[in-house]
Amino acid sequence: MSLVEVRDLARDYRFGADDVHALRGVTFDIAEGDYVAIVGPSGCGKSTLLNLLGAIDKPTRGTVRIRNESPGSMRDREATLFRLRNIGFVFQRFYLMPTLSARENVELPMAEAGLKSAERSARARELLSYVGLAQRERHRPSELSGGEQQRVAIARALANKPAILLADEPTGELDAKTGAEIIALFGQLNADRTTIIVVTHDDELARAARRRIHMRDGVIVNE
């Protein structure tokens, strides 16, 4: 049985008087432990698809089922809880909380999930160690390099042991060497059974995935 089932998924936006069909009916499945790269030109609907998979947007038509739940039909409170328990987000611009240390950033989703302080502190250390930042836990984002910030963001995304890790251009802000390190980290994560869906323009990252979904004009053109 698939971890993610996407059926006839569509998303329209309205810009002034015009309707923009960002996604025009997409269907695919993703199995547990899969590593999928969604690729295609800018404006083809990759990020829209990722937002719908991540339950931060609602489809105009169609369904997304993750672990047999339909986040698209959930109310805000339920969708928030769904994201907390099932989705790990990694953004292009890292989006760490600037006032918190690396460890506190990783602890944030765990605190929201109600984990006790000692428990979340131990897990945050474990995750930072996993991404190679054991010695940087007390550092603020402004004291970390771009690659290090992205590693912290990955550790944060893994905090609540999500069903899927969603990454939107995770190497987009990094130089080639640091990007390669992040790609390697994703490979390691997938080898450890983390399901990863990544939206990217980066050929290296796309090649590292086990499966590639090519999109154009809001539809899947090749897989």
Add this chain to the structure above:
Amino acid sequence: MVLHLAWASLRRHTSRTLLAILGVAVAAAMLLDMVMMSTGLRESFRELLMSRGFQLRIAPKGTLPFDTDATIADVGRIVATLRLNDDIIAISPVLGSTIHVPIGPRTFTSATLGVNPAVQGDYDLVSGRDPAAVNEIAVNDDFVSATGVKVGDTIQVSTGYDPQLRTYSDSRAMVITGRVRFLYGAANQLATAMNLSTVQEMARRSDKASLFMIKVRDDADVEEARAWIERAVPQVSALSIATALEQVDQRLSYFRQLAFILGTVSLFVGFLLVTTLITVSVNERVGEITVMRALGVSKGHIVQQIVVEGMVITLSGAAAGLALGLVTARYLNGILASFPGLPVAIDFFLFQPKAAWMSLGLLSLSGIAAGVYPSWRAASLPIATTLREEAIA
């Protein structure tokens, strides 16, 4: 984590947070001072009237005590009439006048009160003894400071100065028996006390008084006693503390309205200050807030975090404002103590805990409310669209 994030956010812009706290403190201080002023004068006046337990004052018909030079005639007969009422337990007739005391090359002019020392309610004895005999006088500290006299000295006291003839109608030697503090004395006012009969004789106001102070039994109905006096002695007005306060209220109504308006403005300014600051702070952090929402942080927790920030600012500001308000009130009281015609014991700014806590509580509540709307608005933004806009920005 909510508290930690709120604290971290406040520390992120330390100067801005401190300035906001200072702004709230100034608004809180002004609000507190206005509340103290709007009720302080009345309460202070009430406490002063009640300080010696006299619940009633009798003044010439249609006047307030010492409001005019009018006097009440037939003091003896009135005292006899008042004694017919069993509820009345003390009667203290008082006659006010002016005396002139030549000391060295100068002549000092002083107010004087003729009282019955056994029942008087006009002064506290600081040292020495009451002026019980006809040739005795007690003086206040301002008199001592101005003239250089001391208890035991004999001074020449004159009354009834005729400016054309430059003569006095009466003049006699009197012994200073004590130093007194007048309860109703104005600042820097030279004042003395003598036996009532002495003042009546020297002022040529035989059997007359400026007012009577009346004490009734604790279990008696004061208003009933007041009504009885006005029926029994038609040529006087009897004032209870309640009716005196009504008169004070009428005279101070503009004063109170002004304090109310300024207090409301202070509250509004405090509210606007916190709202503006929180709104600016939230707008700066829309990206962070949206990311937190994407990570699964609930709207409620985001609102809590920002409301806590507003609370810290308003509560710290209110606490600092309390101290600042008390200091400024004390300073202003010092200035206003010399207000002409008002007893020095009157406080313009009287700290009343209930009113103070209520006003500062109201300010704190408004500060807390100030954080709710901007935080809820930010937490309710569409996550995907906001993240895209933030990325473009």
